[in-house]
Amino acid sequence: MTVTDSGQRRTPKAAKTNSVFKKVVMAVSGIVMLLYLVAHVVGNLKVFAGRESFNSYSEWIRTVGEPAVPSYTVLTVVRIVLIVAVVAHFWAAVSLWRQAKRARPDRYVTKKAVAQSYASRTMRWGGVIVLLFIVWHILDLTTGTVNPDGDASPYDRLVASFSNPFSTAFYVLALILLGMHLRHGIWSATQTLGQSNKRRERTVNAFAIAFSTVLIAGFLLVPFSVLFGLVD
Amino acid sequence: MTITQDGSRSTAGAASERRGMNLTLRIWRQKDPTVKGKMVTYKVSDVSPDMSFLEMLDVLNERLILDGDDPVAFDHDCREGICGMCGVMINGMAHGPQQTTTCQLHMRKFKDGDTIDVEPWRASAFPVIKDLAVDRSALDRIIQSGGYISVPTGTAPDAHAVPVPKKDSDAAFDAATCIGCGACVAACPNASSMLFTAAKVTHLGLMPQGQPERNDRVVNMVAQQDREGFGGCTNIGECSAACPKGISMENISRLNHDLLGALRAGARPKS
Incomplete structure (x- = not known):
């Protein structure tokens, strides 16, 4: 290889941290959030058991563990774990994003994608949109701040939100983005944690597609049921 | 003509x-x-x-x-x-x-x-020398940081003195076909050299001769790769699709596996 200038040319900054370690933080925090999503979708489906069932489930989330621990204890723990996961995931993403920008300051005049999927290409901006969606979603259905029926019961808040086609459209869009994020995320986490190989590659990718499709379909079931009047 | x-x-x-x-x-x-x-x-x-x-x-x-x-x-x-x-x-x-x-x-x-x-290949770790020619010595420095085995010189040992399972020797050979051309870096949206480094880590890490330095090798090579200013891997797969030798993505998984094991075993990069 050609050598123009020898030795330690650059950036001691990147050397202190390790890009693979950041990916591990990303993978582990992603898995934590993924497990939460599974619990979340199971809870959502209680909407089909009727208003009483859904509202009492919502109450149970806040009081679970009583009287051993005061109400909100379990919920607070879950919330703290999730906030830590979101912050860690975001930190790793931003840090690797900046590293990638530094690694290629001059872009190609012509560049063709050969292997990348739409999902992998939209991880970064898609992730940002999903984050904004989560903020909106909490303001809408958890705190009721932006909900048209903010002070009503959880069930009525949900119906109020999804009766608005624009709100539903935003949810659908964000959930599809989230589904693609998970599709690449599951594969990428398997690679990052060193659990993939040529033999498993196909299975991992098939699982990633199946899992994210089923999960997102589960989430989409509720807004669509409200929109089409199956739940009111 | x-x-x-x-x-x-x-x-x-x-x-x-x-x-x-x-x-x-x-x-x-x-x-x-x-x-x-x-x-x-x-x-x-x-x-x-x-x-x-x-x-x-x-x-x-x-x-x-x-x-x-x-x-x-x-x-x-x-x-x-x-x-x-x-x-x-x-x-x-x-x-x-x-x-x-x-x-x-x-x-x-x-x-x-x-x-x-x-x-030319575009990456800050590959500065353009002139026109289409770039300086890829960053890859040489990644090799210098751990892509070798330290062996005493002397008479070459008999080829069959150290048995290697067929599966491992095949995978190691596939990884060893890497010619260090830098296409993986050039094609990667993050300008990451992960496929190159992974090929070298796999090549030596699957051989009995590569075991004594296996942990130090992976942590030092990854540290050097970051130091050179390459991007991080996001498992997109452009590298493998561009590789003239068809080095597969499974090598990256193997590097990650080795790195996690090495860090758990207490290996730290030389500063």
Whole structure:
């Protein structure tokens, strides 16, 4: 290889941290959030058991563990774990994003994608949109701040939100983005944690597609049921 | 220009020679690392489809020299697909439309009248020396940081003295076919050298001779890769699709596995 200038040319900054370690933080925090999503979708489906069932489930989330621990204890723990996961995931993403920008300051005049999927290409901006969606979603259905029926019961808040086609459209869009994020995320986490190989590659990718499709379909079931009047 | 090597193809060869291809090349010209470069358009006529891409560039350079212009600088050495020197971006793809090296890419992959964009590998770790030639010594420094085994010199041991399972020797050999051309870095949206480093880590890590330094190797090579200013891997797969030797993504998983094991075992990079 050609050598123009020898030795330690650059950036001691990147050397202190390790890009693979950041990916591990990303993978582990992603898995934590993924497990939460599974619990979340199971809870959502209680909407089909009727208003009483859904509202009492919502109450149970806040009081679970009583009287051993005061109400909100379990919920607070879950919330703290999730906030830590979101912050860690975001930190790793931003840090690797900046590293990638530094690694290629001059872009190609012509560049063709050969292997990348739409999902992998939209991880970064898609992730940002999903984050904004989560903020909106909490303001809408958890705190009721932006909900048209903010002070009503959880069930009525949900119906109020999804009766608005624009709100539903935003949810659908964000959930599809989230589904693609998970599709690449599951594969990428398997690679990052060193659990993939040529033999498993196909299975991992098939699982990633199946899992994210089923999960997102589960989430989409509720807004669509409200929109089409199956739940009111 | 066309040299027909066997009689059976001479008619077709003669016909295509007469026709030849007329191409428009847009080539990145950059005087030295300190100035900004730009794409410059050149017409090349009567190109034989049997030429390699480098031979086509030779023809262009001959003409530029005769015209008193500066010829296009590009790296090349063996011209038989094994040295990894001739990496350039052709129409936005590392080594062009075929998964091979530029010297093994033939003009029959293009059509008469095509416009072809030729650019250098773009990564801050690969500074442009001139035009299409980049400095890939960052990859050498990654090798120096751990891509070796320390063995005493002396008589070569018998080849069958240290048995290696067939599965491991095959995987190690597949990884060892990496020629360090840098196409993985060039194709990666993050300009990451992960596939290169992973190939080296796998190659030595699967061999019995590579075991004593296995943990230190992976942590030091990854640290050096970060130090050189390469991007991080996001498992997109452009690298493997561009690799002229078809190094697979499973090597990256194996590197990650080794790295996690090494960090757990307390291995830390040399500062």
